[in-house]
Amino acid sequence: MLRVTEQNEPDAWRLTLEGTLAGRWAAEAERVWSGAPTEKPREVDLRGVTSVDRAGRDLLHRMHRDGASFVAEGVVMKALVEELRSEHFDRARTIVRLVVALIALAPVAAAHAVLKA
DSSP, rough: OOEEEEESSSSEEEEEEEEEEOOHHHHHHHHHHHHHSSSSOOEEEEEEEEEEEEHHHEEEEHHHHTTEEOOOOOOHHHHHHHHHHHHHHHHHHHHHHHHHHHHHHHHHHHHOOOOOO
């Protein structure tokens, strides 16, 4: 379960997440995020987040790319925020996508080689 609290202040827009940022709860947080005003600073408070799955990590990465600042505490959440801020996060995802694409294309390449022989 995830509690999502939105605060639209004159100086900034804040999103507070508390609980598990995963699955359908990540989708709900993304729905709220997509309505955030882009003309003012956007802050995401992760201090109450207890766990994050792949969907939650992807959402946080998109938020970071969109200019969000994060407030986090605890070793795990601070490490996750640092990873999101690093180029490592983008590179690791790119490598995984390339490997998956190569695996998916291997049968096509093999069939093409058989047809040419």
